[in-house]
Amino acid sequence: MADMPSGESCTSPxxxxxxxxAQGELVRSLKAGNAPKDEIESAVKMLLSLKMNYKTxxxxxxxxxxxxxxxxxxxxxDPDATKASEDFVDPWTVxxxxxxxxxxxxxxxQFGSSKIDKELINRIERATGQRPHRFLRRGIFxxxxxxxxxxxxxxxxxxxxxxxxxxxxxxxxxxxxxxxFIFTKWLQDVFDVPLVIQMSDDEKYLxxxxxxxxxxxxxxxxxxxxxxxxxxxxxxxxxxxxxxMGQSPGFYKNVVKxxxxxxxxxxxGIFGFTDSDCIGKISFPAVQAAPSFSNSFPKIFxxxxxxxxxxxxxxxxxxxxRMTRDVAPRIGHPxxxxxxxxxxxxxxxxxxxxxxxxxxxxIFLTDTAKQIKSKVNKHAFSGGRDTVExxxxxxxxxxxxxxxxYLTFFLEDDDSLEQxxxxxxxxxxxxxxxKKTLIDVLQPLIAEHQARRxxxxxxxVKEFMAPRQLSFHFx
Numbered sequence: 262m263a264d265m266p267s268g269e270s271c272t273s274p275x276x277x278x279x280x281x282x283a284q285g286e287l288v289r290s291l292k293a294g295n296a297p298k299d300e301i302e303s304a305v306k307m308l309l310s311l312k313m314n315y316k317t318x319x320x321x322x323x324x325x326x327x328x329x330x331x332x333x334x335x336x337x338x339d340p341d342a343t344k345a346s347e348d349f350v351d352p353w354t355v356x357x358x359x360x361x362x363x364x365x366x367x368x369x370x371q372f373g374s375s376k377i378d379k380e381l382i383n384r385i386e387r388a389t390g391q392r393p394h395r396f397l398r399r400g401i402f403x404x405x406x407x408x409x410x411x412x413x414x415x416x417x418x419x420x421x422x423x424x425x426x427x428x429x430x431x432x433x434x435x436x437x438x439x440x441x442f443i444f445t446k447w448l449q450d451v452f453d454v455p456l457v458i459q460m461s462d463d464e465k466y467l468x469x470x471x472x473x474x475x476x477x478x479x480x481x482x483x484x485x486x487x488x489x490x491x492x493x494x495x496x497x498x499x500x501x502x503x504x505x506m507g508q509s510p511g512f513y514k515n516v517v518k519x520x521x522x523x524x525x526x527x528x529x530g531i532f533g534f535t536d537s538d539c540i541g542k543i544s545f546p547a548v549q550a551a552p553s554f555s556n557s558f559p560k561i562f563x564x565x566x567x568x569x570x571x572x573x574x575x576x577x578x579x580x581x582x583r584m585t586r587d588v589a590p591r592i593g594h595p596x597x598x599x600x601x602x603x604x605x606x607x608x609x610x611x612x613x614x615x616x617x618x619x620x621x622x623x624i625f626l627t628d629t630a631k632q633i634k635s636k637v638n639k640h641a642f643s644g645g646r647d648t649v650e651x652x653x654x655x656x657x658x659x660x661x662x663x664x665x666x667y668l669t670f671f672l673e674d675d676d677s678l679e680q681x682x683x684x685x686x687x688x689x690x691x692x693x694x695x696k697k698t699l700i701d702v703l704q705p706l707i708a709e710h711q712a713r714r715x716x717x718x719x720x721x722v723k724e725f726m727a728p729r730q731l732s733f734h735f736x
Contacts, residue, residue, distance in 0.1 A: 273588060274329040276533050277315050286307045287587060300590050307583070310373050335592060351533065360642075361659040365403055365576075365603060365646050374404040374601060376714035382410060387670035388412050389451040396444050396602065399669050404576060406586070407598035411571050420733075421569045422562075423448055424552045426459035426598070427487065429470055429479035434486045435623040436703075437562045437605030439710075440670065440702060442490045444602070445573050455731045456497045458487060459552050463502040467541040477503055484722050486626055487650050489713040492725075495732040497590050498561060499725045502548055508728055511564075512557040518592045523584060531580050550585035552589055553586070553597040569595040570649025606666050610642035632702045637664065637696050637703070643693035644685075656688040657695070664692075664699040671702050688693030 288304045302447050315323045346365050349356040357363050369376055377400070385408075396402045405425040414421050425445045427438065449456050460483065462476035471479075478503045487499065506513055525543065528534055534543055551557050555568035562568055572582060579601060584597040604611075607622045621640050623632055644662030646652035659682050672678050681698060684690035 263513050274315070274319055276530075277311065277318060278323070278328050279533075280525075280530040281308065281311045281326070282317060283327070283524070283527040284311055286526060293540070294591070297590060300587075304587065307373050310371065314371060315488065334654065342626075352577050353594075354579055359610050360610055360612055362530060363604060372404070372576065372583075374406050374579065374599070377403055377405050377408070377600070381405070381495045383410055384409070388415055391451045394444060394447045395673055395675070396440070396447075396503060396670075398675065400439070400603070401670060402444060402573070402600050402602045404601035405599060406582075407596065408571075408600060411569065411598045413483060414569060420454070421452075422454055422555065423452075423600075424459070424570050424572050424653055424702075425554075426461060426549070426572055427455070427483055428461045428736065429476065429483040430464050430465045432479055432482045433625045433627045434483055434522075435608060435625045436670075436707075437623060438486075439490065439626070440605055441573050441575065442487055442492075442633065444547070444600075446490050446492055448571070448573060449492065452494070453733065454732045456492065456496065456560060457552055458499045459549070460499065460501045461545075463548060464545050466503075467539065467545060471642075473503065477501060481719075481722055482524070484725065485714050486710075487715040488717045488725055489710055490722060491713070492560055494685040494721075494724055497725060498558065498728070499722075500728070501726065503729070504726070506548075508654050509559065511559045512551055513537060515554050515557050515592075519550050519585070519588050522588045522591050523547065527584070531584055534555040541601060541665060546581055546584055549581045550588065553582070553589070554594045556591075558728075561731050567595055570597040571600065572597050574599045574602070575604060605670065606644065606663055608636060608640040608663055610661065610663060611666065624703060624707065627708060630708065631634060633703050634700050637694075639698050641667075641699070643692045643696075645695075645710060649691065652691060653688040657685045657690075657692065659685055664690075664695045667699055668702065671706060 280461050283308055284307055288308055291304055305529040308551065312323045319329060348359075348367065350368060353633045360365065366376075373588065377397065384395050385397065386393050392404075392629055393696055402408055404457065411421055421477075423445055427434075427442075445456065448454075460480040462473075462480045465479070466473055466476040469476075480503075484499050502560075504518045505517075523546070528543055528546060532546065553570045554566065555562040555570065556566050574582075579599065605623075608624070609622060621636060624636060629637070639729065642661065644653055644658035644660065646657065662685070665682065665685060668678060668681065673679075676711065680688065681695065685695055
């Protein structure tokens with residue numbers, strides 16, 4: 262899976278135009294192939310959503326065969342169009358000009374997903390008998406596709422499994438990389454289901470300046486951090502794409518089936534590929550899609566094709582799985598369900614990106630207690646006032662304060678978090694005191710993770726990565 266994106270790019274009207282053309286082609290092919298009605302309706306809904314975005318950005322209707330000039334969205338001088346172009350999300354780039362970060366309500370409309378509302382959270386609590394995870398309570402996982410189907414299956418004693426992943430682009434992972442794994446661990450515990458974790462070292466080889474050996478070594482090192490999150494070896498299979506592809510004909514057969522059902526025009530529209538991209542990049546989305554289908558793992562699920570998959574991931578990964586969901590019914594599989602998370606902000610603020618090449622942009626899992634304290638104090642963007650007097654009078658802004666944002670991810674107690682919000686907003690708590698609170702939360706969290714990781718041996722990694730039967734209650 263692609264990491265929290267690096268690299269800046271601007272979404273252009275031409276890319277939007279190409280997306281509409283590709284989606285239109287998909288709708289036509291579904292109708293021509295007499296696809297199920299709900300599948301056609303879903304594709305048409307996405308097409309209409311894309312056309313609406315185009316009209317918002319360009320100030321005019323989409324016209325087939327009439328591509329726009331090569332200008333950025335909103336360049337027609339319309340202030341609303343300019344605003345619409347401020348947030349951009351794809352698997353490699355996240356861009357916003359707002360200090361509050363991405364407008365996730367707009368993103369739900371743009372992507373055509375559904376909001377995780379109080380009703381769904383209550384249903385998860387009833388089904389599992391467990392208090393919802395803080396990521397659900399606080400809207401960190403905020404959007405979904407077909408989560409109600411997963412709950413239907415669970416309540417009717419029907420099987421499902423979890424799938425998530427990591428693009429191993431560096432040896433050290435940062436705090437943001439832990440978010441999907443912390444939540445996936447909770448899902449595995451409360452639902453008692455098997456989990457597959459894809460290490461997309463092939464993707465990193467294609468996109469980054471790495472050798473195959475480096476990419477695989479990062480897989481092994483990152484796997485140690487993932488295992489240190491506490492996953493159950495009897496229910497968890499971690500696999501390297503570079504290694505597993507040759508071990509599982511079922512996996513490769515699904516990759517080929519997906520490749521056959523997605524046109525070059527479609528992947529260009531979905532992912533923005535150009536004629537200068539290597540063919541490995543163009544074919545990779547099928548590799549990320551294949552673990553969504555249970556018979557990609559014959560050692561776990563044998564030849565069953567009917568077991569639905571639930572994918573917890575950051576919302577920038579959604580384009581991969583919109584493509585997967587389009588293909589699934591045409592090759593005899595259920596559509597994967599998804600739970601989408603918000604993005605973990607860089608220390609410098611929610612509108613900047615974290616970078617593995619900039620050690621000060623985030624807290625890394627290798628950082629010492631001293632480094633954590635220094636980074637938070639020196640680099641964490643503050644929502645406080647310029648002077649103590651002003652801060653006491655007017656209070657701080659939690660919506661842009663990175664220390665407060667980090668506490669929403671990692672401070673478990675809701676009452677404590679709410680008290681901090683009130684105190685900081687009223688001016689009773691100063692920025693230095695807020696940062697100290699965060700440091701006191703992060704230092705033991707990272708130290709405990711490091712201790713668990715130290716206990717993970719090469720043999721432990723091999724055990725998790727060996728294709729094998731897993732233990733789960735619906736066998």
